[in-house]
Amino acid sequence: xxxxxxxxxxxxxxxxxxxxxxxxxxxxxxxxxxxxxxxxxxxxxxxxxxxxxxxxxxxxxxxxxxxxxxxxxxxxxxxxxxxxxxxxxxxxxxxxxxxxxxxxxxxxxxxxxxxxxxxxxxxxxxxxxxxxxxxxxxxxxxxxxxxxxxxxxxxxxxxxxxxxxxxxxxxxxxxxxxxxxxxxxxxxxxxxxxxxxxxxxxxxxxxxxxxxxxxxxxxxxxxxxxxxxxxxxxxxxxxxxxxxxxxxxxxxxxxxxxxxxxxxxxxxxxxxxxxxxxxxxxxxxxxxxxxxxxxxxxxxxxxxxxxxxxxxxxxxxxxxxxxxxxxxxxxxxxxxxxxxxxxxxxxxxxxxxxxxxxxxxxxxxxxxxxxxxxxxxxxxxxxxxxxxxxxxxxxxxxxxxxxxxxxxxxxxxxxxxxxxxxxxxxxxxxxxxxxxxxxxxxxxxxxxxxxxxxxxxxxxxxxxxxxxxxxxxxxxxxxxxxxxxxxxxxxxxxxxx
Amino acid sequence: xxxxxxxxxxxxxxxxxxxxxxxxxxxxxxxxxxxxxxxxxxxxxxxxxxxxxxxxxxxxxxxxxxxxxxxxxxxxxxxxxxxxxxxxxxxxxxxxxxxxxxxxxxx
Numbered sequence: 001x002x003x004x005x006x007x008x009x010x011x012x013x014x015x016x017x018x019x020x021x022x023x024x025x026x027x028x029x030x031x032x033x034x035x036x037x038x039x040x041x042x043x044x045x046x047x048x049x050x051x052x053x054x055x056x057x058x059x060x061x062x063x064x065x066x067x068x069x070x071x072x073x074x075x076x077x078x079x080x081x082x083x084x085x086x087x088x089x090x091x092x093x094x095x096x097x098x099x100x101x102x103x104x105x106x107x108x109x110x111x112x113x114x115x116x117x118x119x120x121x122x123x124x125x126x127x128x129x130x131x132x133x134x135x136x137x138x139x140x141x142x143x144x145x146x147x148x149x150x151x152x153x154x155x156x157x158x159x160x161x162x163x164x165x166x167x168x169x170x171x172x173x174x175x176x177x178x179x180x181x182x183x184x185x186x187x188x189x190x191x192x193x194x195x196x197x198x199x200x201x202x203x204x205x206x207x208x209x210x211x212x213x214x215x216x217x218x219x220x221x222x223x224x225x226x227x228x229x230x231x232x233x234x235x236x237x238x239x240x241x242x243x244x245x246x247x248x249x250x251x252x253x254x255x256x257x258x259x260x261x262x263x264x265x266x267x268x269x270x271x272x273x274x275x276x277x278x279x280x281x282x283x284x285x286x287x288x289x290x291x292x293x294x295x296x297x298x299x300x301x302x303x304x305x306x307x308x309x310x311x312x313x314x315x316x317x318x319x320x321x322x323x324x325x326x327x328x329x330x331x332x333x334x335x336x337x338x339x340x341x342x343x344x345x346x347x348x349x350x351x352x353x354x355x356x357x358x359x360x361x362x363x364x365x366x367x368x369x370x371x372x373x374x375x376x377x378x379x380x381x382x383x384x385x386x387x388x389x390x391x392x393x394x395x396x397x398x399x400x401x402x403x404x405x406x407x408x409x410x411x412x413x414x415x416x417x418x419x420x421x422x423x424x425x426x427x428x429x430x431x432x433x434x435x436x437x438x439x440x441x442x443x444x445x446x447x448x449x450x451x452x453x454x455x456x457x458x459x460x461x462x463x464x465x466x467x468x469x470x471x472x473x474x475x476x477x478x479x480x481x482x483x484x485x486x487x488x489x490x491x492x493x494x495x496x497x
Numbered sequence: 498x499x500x501x502x503x504x505x506x507x508x509x510x511x512x513x514x515x516x517x518x519x520x521x522x523x524x525x526x527x528x529x530x531x532x533x534x535x536x537x538x539x540x541x542x543x544x545x546x547x548x549x550x551x552x553x554x555x556x557x558x559x560x561x562x563x564x565x566x567x568x569x570x571x572x573x574x575x576x577x578x579x580x581x582x583x584x585x586x587x588x589x590x591x592x593x594x595x596x597x598x599x600x601x602x603x604x
Binding site: 128149152153155157160162165166171173174176185310311 | 506509513516530536544561564575579585589598600602
C-alpha cells in the first residue's frame with residue numbers, strides 16, 4: 001500500500017482529535033457561543049471515539065511512520081491516559097458552578113489542541129516533533145491558564161507561565177541545536193547507534209572526543225522536561241500557575257501535561273541511555289546521567305513536601321504535592337531499566353486517580369464554600385460525607401499508605417530503586433512520605449475532626465459527586481487488586497518485550 | 498571563502514548568553530520576551546551552522562535547516578501569545594513590569 005495512506009491510517013486518532021477540535025471551535029462560533037455546554041458534550045462524545053480507537057490498538061507491534069512518528073503501545077498508553085484525563089476535566093468544567101455557561105466553547109478547543117500536542121509529544125523519538133508537540137501543548141496551556149483574563153490572578157498566572165515556558169523552551173531548543181551540531185542527527189535512535197568516521201557523527205564518537213559539551217547539551221535539554229514535569233530547578237511557576245488558573249485547567253496541567261513530560265523523558269532516556277547500552281562509554285555516561293536525575297529527584301521531592309507543609313490553601317498545597325510526586329516518579333527514570341520505567345508508568349496511573357480525585361474535591365469545595373482554604377473546610381465532612389470520604393481515600397493514596405493504588409505505586413518504585421542500587425534515594429523518598437502525612441492529614445482532620453461554624457448547606461450535584469465517588473472507589477479497588485493495571489503497564493512497556 | 502563553523506557557534510553562544518542575561522536582569526516583561534527570542538535565534542544559528550558542517554561531505558543535511566524554520570514559527574507564535582497576555586495585563590494594571598505580578602505567591 002501507499003506508505004502515505006498507511007501513515008495517515010496509523011495517525012487516525014490524532015486526525016480525529018484535530019478534526020474534533022476544529023469542529024468544536026467552528027460549532028461554537030456558528031451558535032454564537034450560546035449554551036457552550038453542548039460543546040462540552042460534543043467533546044466528551046468525540047473523546048470517547050478517540051479512546052475507543054486507541055484501546056483497540058493496545059498490544060500492536062511498534063511501527064514508525066513518516067520517519068518520525070512511532071506508533072507503539074507505550075505511546076498508546078499515554079494517549080489513552082490523556083484522553084481519560086481530558087474527559088474528566090471536561091466533566092469538571094461542566095460541573096463548575098463558578099463557570100459561565102455561554103461563550104466558553106474555546107475552553108474545549110484549547111483542551112483538545114493541547115491534547116493533540118501531547119499525542120505527538122509522546123509518540124516520537126525525533127527531536128523536531130518532540131519540540132513541536134511540546135510547544136503546541138505549552139501554547140494551548142498558556143491560553144488556558146489565562147482563560148479568565150478579567151481576573152487578575154488568572155492573567156498573572158498565564159503571564160508567569162509564558163515567561164517561564166519561554167525560558168525553558170529557549171534553553172531546550174538551544175541544547176538540541178548543540179546536540180545536533182555535534183552528532184549530525186535529530187533522531188534519538190539514530191544518534192545512539194551512528195558511528196561516523198570523518199566528521200564526528202552519532203553520540204558515541206562525540207563522547208570519545210569530549211564528554212563535556214555533550215553534558216552541557218544534555219542538561220539544557222533536561223530543562224525542557226523538568227519544566228513540563230515541574231522538577232527543581234524549573235518548578236518556580238508551578239504553585240503560582242496552579243493557584244491562579246481555573247481549577248479544571250489546574251487539573252489538566254497537573255495530570256495530563258505532567259504525564260506528557262514523563263512520557264517524553266522516558267523515551268529520551270530509554271533511547272539514549274538504556275542501562276544495557278551497546279558501548280561502554282554510553283554506559284559510563286548513562287550512569288552519570290542517571291545519578292543527575294536521582295539527585296534532582298531527591299531535591300524535588302524534599303522541596304515539594306517541605307513547602308507543602310506550610311500552605312493554608314488546598315490548591316497551593318496540591319501544587320507543591322504535585323512537585324513532590326514528580327520527584328517520586330523520577331526514581332523510576334533514574335534506574336534506566338525496564339522495571340523502573342514500568343514502575344514510573346504505574347505510578348503515573350496511580351497519580352491519575354488520586355490527583356483527579358483530589359482536584360475534583362477541591363473544585364467541589366470552591367463551588368460550595370467560595371474558598372480553597374483548608375481552615376474553611378472545617379466540619380464539612382459531616383455535611384457531604386460521600387465526597388469527603390472519597391477525599392480521605394485520595395489523601396491516603398497520595399501519602400502512599402495501603403490499601404490504595406498510591407501505596408502499590410510507591411512500593412513498585414521503592415522496590416526497583418533498591419534493586420538498582422539507589423537505596424539512599426529510596427530512604428529519602430520514604431522519609432518524605434512521612435513528612436507528607438502531616439499536611440495530607442491536616443485536610444482530613446479539618447474535614448472530620450473540627451466543628452463547623454458555617455451554616456451553608458452542602459451543594460447537591462449528583463453527577464459530579466457520583467464521578468468523584470467512582471474515582472475514590474477505583475483508588476481503593478486498584479490498591480487491593482493491582483494486577484490488572486500491572487498487566488496493562490507491562491503490555492505497554494517501553495524497553496521490555 | 499566561507500565563515501568557519503567555530504565562529505558561528507561562538508557567536509551563537511554569545512547571543513544565547515545575552516538572552517539569558519537579559520531575561521534574568523531586566524524587569525520589563527516585553528524585554529524578557531525579547532530575550533527569549535534572542536535565545537531561540539541563537540539556537541537557529543547553531544542549527545544552520547551544524548547543518549552546513551554536516552553537509553560538507555557530499556549530500557546536504559537539511560534537518561537542521563528545517564528545524565530552524567520551525568523554530569522561527571514557534572518563536573512567532575510564542576511572541577504573539579506572550580504579547581497578548583502582556584496587553585491583558587497592561588489594560589488592568591497600566592504597567593508591564595514583572596514586579597506587578599505579586600498577587601500570587603507564598604504568604
